[in-house]
Amino acid sequence: MKDTLELIKERKSIRGLFDSKKSMGKEDLHKILEACSWAPTAHNMQNFEIVVVDDKTLLQSIGNIKYTISKTYIKENYPHLSFSEEEFRKRKTGLLSTRFTATPKDDQKEITNDFIGKFLKATDVLLVFLYDPNRRAPASEGDFLGIMSLGCIMENMWLMANSLGIGVQIVSALIGGPVEKEVKRILNIPDHLRIAFSCRLGYPVVGEPKLARVRRDVVDFTHINKY
Incomplete structure (x- = not known):
């Protein structure tokens, strides 16, 4: 088991095709979904649903949407x-x-954006995360706490996937407008639910070049006792 901080530092977006020769096992997928279930949510509302898409016909249909x-x-x-x-x-x-x-x-x-469709068609598993905008967290203007909760779910999912050697790319292109409407139609998602975010899951291609990654140093954003 890797050190937690090491897992956090290694987490990254895979902006490319996954290894087509490797498919995700049901046990690993279950671990990723269970990690989502244990994410902290405002007032323990757990205001989310997840559609797991691994049917190639459905992935083709979603990939054929104009992005x-x-x-x-x-x-x-x-x-x-x-x-x-x-x-x-x-x-x-x-x-x-x-x-x-x-x-x-x-x-x-x-x-x-031709790349999105290409990547979705070749994806092993697509997770579509939904939420009900009518279920606002108590005393949370604009459901700010509910949106924070969705971020916690995303991070739990991402870190668990990373620990299993599974790559992730968040796909924001499915949110809003005619694209979201078409995705909801394809996946039979009820009208009252919205897409919060989606992600492609798969195994990274071995030997791909490493891209530069940067973060601010701790001293750049830390203020002791006062700003």
């Missing part, structure tokens, strides 16, 4: 990009520009 990157998304990501590894390591936040090729200079209102 786009909006102009707003591009514009708001651009200030957080670093254009060299040296700049990336100095800033300690954001992403390298190589992970995000579109720029605000693009004239298109939206850009088709």
